[in-house]
Every structure is written in structure tokens, then in C-alpha cells.
Amino acid sequence: MNVLVLDDAQINVTLLCLLLKKIDNCNSVSFIEPEPALLWCAGNVPDLVMVDYMMPTMDGVEFIRRFRELPGCHDIPVLMITANNELALRYQALDVGANDFLIKPIDKIEFLARTKNMLALRKSQRFLEDRAIWLDVEVKKATSEIRARERETIFRLSKAADSRDPETGAHILRMANYSRIIAEHLGLSEADQQLLLEAAPMHDIGKVGIPDSILLKPGKLTVDEFTIMKRHASLGYEILAGSSSEMLNAGAVIALAHHEKYDGSGYPGGLKGDDIPLFARIVAVADVFDALTSERPYKAAWEIDKALAFLEEGAGHHFDPKCIAAFNAGLEQILEIKNRYREENDDKKTFGAEWNL
Structure with a gap:
């Protein structure tokens, strides 16, 4: 599972990446600037995004909005990390696609619990996506076989008439x-x-x-x-x-x-x-x-x-x-x-x- 970590403070990025190492099968991809992070997401779909709110060139709300516009990123879980506890900010973040919040200073136990929950949600999404793809392939295969039998029957009936x-x-x-x-x-x-x-x-x-x-x-x-x-x-x-x-x-x-x-x-x-x-x-x-x-x-x-x-x-x-x-x-x-x-x-x-x- 790939987790994208975005925070303009390198010490915060380092801390979050260390905590993520405690989760099995979890790999972190970190950035300290929003633009390179969005560029990476344009070619790679993460399983979870952790984004700070207060950043100098682009705040976390704008990042989430632009992230959601990328192909394949509409349903990816997003966890916003902020020192701001105001409800208006949360409503704004939820409106553009945030799924959950963590308030600084981060509690290690809460962080691991929320992250595991988010990754479990993403695993379920991926399972359903893979299942949907498999079902689509099987339906197309079955439909193709039916069409082939139908074509042969029609051909032979037409030949019988002729x-x-x-x-x-x-x-x-x-x-x-x-x-x-x-x-x-x-x-x-x-x-x-x-x-x-x-x-x-x-x-x-x-x-x-x-x-x-x-x-x-x-x-x-x-x-x-x-x-x-x-x-x-x-x-x-x-x-x-x-x-x-x-x-x-x-x-x-x-x-x-x-x-x-x-x-x-x-x-x-x-x-x-x-x-x-x-x-x-x-x-x-x-x-x-x-x-x-x-x-x-x-x-x-x-x-x-x-x-x-x-x-x-x-x-x-x-x-x-x-x-x-x-x-x-x-x-x-x-x-x-x-x-x-x-x-x-x-x-x-x-x-x-x-x-x-």
C-alpha cells in the first residue's frame, strides 16, 4: 500500500514516514511541496494521501481539490493533518473530498489507528475494483461465446433456407x-x-x-x-x-x-x-x-x-x-x-x- 505524505516541514514528513513503517506492507512516498506531489499522482495512484493544511504555495484544501480532479483519484482516502481545529475548515475540507482529520500534535496511537482504518477502506475498494474488472471480463467472455453460438445457428439456418x-x-x-x-x-x-x-x-x-x-x-x-x-x-x-x-x-x-x-x-x-x-x-x-x-x-x-x-x-x-x-x-x-x-x-x-x- 502506497501512502503519499505531504507536509512543507521536513521534520513532520520524517516523523510520519517513521510511523508508517510500523504498519505492515505500507510504503511511504513523501513530498514537501504540493506541485511535485500532484505531478507524481498524475502518473501514480496512491492508496492513501496524508496532507498538511498550512503550506505556503498551496494549502491542503486546494491540494485535495486538485487531487480529486486527477484520473483514478476520485475515491482515494485522504487524511488531512492540521493544527487548526476550526469547524469551518473541516467543512471546507470535507466539501472538496477529505475523508478524515488528525490534529497536531499527532498522537501516535490515534495516527496508527486512523491510518490502518483508511488503508483497510482502500483495500476494500481495490478488492471491489478488481472483482468488478474480473466480472466484466467474464461477462464479456460469456457473451462472446453466446454470440458465437448464435451466429453459427443463424448461419446454419440461413444455409438450410438457401x-x-x-x-x-x-x-x-x-x-x-x-x-x-x-x-x-x-x-x-x-x-x-x-x-x-x-x-x-x-x-x-x-x-x-x-x-x-x-x-x-x-x-x-x-x-x-x-x-x-x-x-x-x-x-x-x-x-x-x-x-x-x-x-x-x-x-x-x-x-x-x-x-x-x-x-x-x-x-x-x-x-x-x-x-x-x-x-x-x-x-x-x-x-x-x-x-x-x-x-x-x-x-x-x-x-x-x-x-x-x-x-x-x-x-x-x-x-x-x-x-x-x-x-x-x-x-x-x-x-x-x-x-x-x-x-x-x-x-x-x-x-x-x-x-x-
């Missing part, structure tokens, strides 16, 4: 990471980027409720069939909405709105412009780009330049122009992701650190 469609798990990973990159270049926070990365794979989970005869039809859908197909957006929302999970709720919003178009011609709500949730506007760009540039049983993969031209043509109509600009700003990262998660890698190896890019 397994009924000519899509792949690699598609899920690509479009989710594309979405995160777009969010990054839109200036979204790292927390929102991570949330979008985790929620984007759920965009088509409503396809579990679409009949195979429609979902797997190789040719163009009839008007009635397309009406049924469009229901997957609302079905996905119904599956995911109302959860206590922030991730699932974000997934619900994306599932419902990722087929909305910036000009209002999309479905299911015909939303327009910024009325479409931002996450859904982002996912719309990521999903369409990956669909265009991926080979499927019913189509060949588009060339990158052709897909990019399609996105540019759709800016302001199908897509949010800001999302297209962010996509283009992150194009190098997006193409790296596309190359990393190819269809032939579509297995368990694709799940893991990808969710933390």
Missing part, C-alpha cells in the same frame, strides 16, 4: 461480407458493421415457406407464382421479428425490406428512398452483385464489369446511390472476398473468423 434454392453457403458469406464493407465505407460504426455482417445472412430465410415448385422452377415465374415468391420477404420477417436478440431483429428488418427499390417500385411495402431501412438498402446491393457474378444451374456468371455497370445503371432507381458509391469505394476489398469464398469452398471451413472481418 439449400432449397440454387444458392450456397459461400453466397451467404460473400454477400454478408460485401454488406459489411459497404457499411464501412458509409461510415457506420464498427458495432453496426459487425451487426450487419451477422444479420445479413438471414435475408432470404423466408424461402423456407415457398413451395419447391416455385422456388426451384428453372424458367420464368408466372404472375401468380411471382406473387407467391414475393411472400418470402414477409415470411422472413415473421420468423425473425419480436426476438430479444438485436441480431435477429436486424435480420427481420433486412428480410422484410431487401427487395424494396429506391424508386418505390419494390416489394413488399413499396417503400421509397430513405424510408427503406439502411441495412436493407446495403444488403440489396450486396445480394444482387453476388447473384449476378455467381454461376447457377439456370445461368452463367456475369463478368465483373457487366455487373458493375448494372449496379451503376440502377443507382437512384433500384439502389441507393450512396450505397453504390460505398460499394465502389470498397471494390478492391469486395473482389478479395469474392475470390476468397468460392463455391468449391462451400463447407464447414467457410464458417468461423469470416464473421469478424
Whole structure:
């Protein structure tokens, strides 16, 4: 335990330091001027401060006030030592943060008792601080494990939904990471980027409720069939909405709105412009780009330049122009992701650190 001793009289400092040696595990750090003492406290947090009231350049009350303003020094026990027994001074010292007082001349027995009490208080504080830090680490660890399990469950459910469609798990990973990159270049926070990365794979989970005869039809859908197909957006929302999970709720919003178009011609709500949730506007760009540039049983993969031209043509109509600009700003990262998660890698190896890019 480190005790800071401050008194402008060297003989008083020497006496106090000698008395402190009688206390086990107690180390004294002494000063005869307030300014160097404050400077030391700025880089070191003492366990107890003993400060004289009457000092020429700065009195003890002002020292305590300035000491309390230092980071980490708000709750450190402070013992004021003074020859002044006036109540007004005590009230003033208490008001700026003094915890206890000793009146000169100092009684050795009283000094040791009060000092031990103060150090016992500080030990309790340190124990609680250490306990709080330990609990915070454990809570974060447990939360991280829960989030990891939740992410894996969502990934596998999303992959199960896509397994009924000519899509792949690699598609899920690509479009989710594309979405995160777009969010990054839109200036979204790292927390929102991570949330979008985790929620984007759920965009088509409503396809579990679409009949195979429609979902797997190789040719163009009839008007009635397309009406049924469009229901997957609302079905996905119904599956995911109302959860206590922030991730699932974000997934619900994306599932419902990722087929909305910036000009209002999309479905299911015909939303327009910024009325479409931002996450859904982002996912719309990521999903369409990956669909265009991926080979499927019913189509060949588009060339990158052709897909990019399609996105540019759709800016302001199908897509949010800001999302297209962010996509283009992150194009190098997006193409790296596309190359990393190819269809032939579509297995368990694709799940893991990808969710933390």
C-alpha cells in the first residue's frame, strides 16, 4: 500500500514516514511541496494521501481539490493533518473530498489507528475494483461465446433456407461480407458493421415457406407464382421479428425490406428512398452483385464489369446511390472476398473468423 505524505516541514514528513513503517506492507512516498506531489499522482495512484493544511504555495484544501480532479483519484482516502481545529475548515475540507482529520500534535496511537482504518477502506475498494474488472471480463467472455453460438445457428439456418434454392453457403458469406464493407465505407460504426455482417445472412430465410415448385422452377415465374415468391420477404420477417436478440431483429428488418427499390417500385411495402431501412438498402446491393457474378444451374456468371455497370445503371432507381458509391469505394476489398469464398469452398471451413472481418 502506497501512502503519499505531504507536509512543507521536513521534520513532520520524517516523523510520519517513521510511523508508517510500523504498519505492515505500507510504503511511504513523501513530498514537501504540493506541485511535485500532484505531478507524481498524475502518473501514480496512491492508496492513501496524508496532507498538511498550512503550506505556503498551496494549502491542503486546494491540494485535495486538485487531487480529486486527477484520473483514478476520485475515491482515494485522504487524511488531512492540521493544527487548526476550526469547524469551518473541516467543512471546507470535507466539501472538496477529505475523508478524515488528525490534529497536531499527532498522537501516535490515534495516527496508527486512523491510518490502518483508511488503508483497510482502500483495500476494500481495490478488492471491489478488481472483482468488478474480473466480472466484466467474464461477462464479456460469456457473451462472446453466446454470440458465437448464435451466429453459427443463424448461419446454419440461413444455409438450410438457401439449400432449397440454387444458392450456397459461400453466397451467404460473400454477400454478408460485401454488406459489411459497404457499411464501412458509409461510415457506420464498427458495432453496426459487425451487426450487419451477422444479420445479413438471414435475408432470404423466408424461402423456407415457398413451395419447391416455385422456388426451384428453372424458367420464368408466372404472375401468380411471382406473387407467391414475393411472400418470402414477409415470411422472413415473421420468423425473425419480436426476438430479444438485436441480431435477429436486424435480420427481420433486412428480410422484410431487401427487395424494396429506391424508386418505390419494390416489394413488399413499396417503400421509397430513405424510408427503406439502411441495412436493407446495403444488403440489396450486396445480394444482387453476388447473384449476378455467381454461376447457377439456370445461368452463367456475369463478368465483373457487366455487373458493375448494372449496379451503376440502377443507382437512384433500384439502389441507393450512396450505397453504390460505398460499394465502389470498397471494390478492391469486395473482389478479395469474392475470390476468397468460392463455391468449391462451400463447407464447414467457410464458417468461423469470416464473421469478424
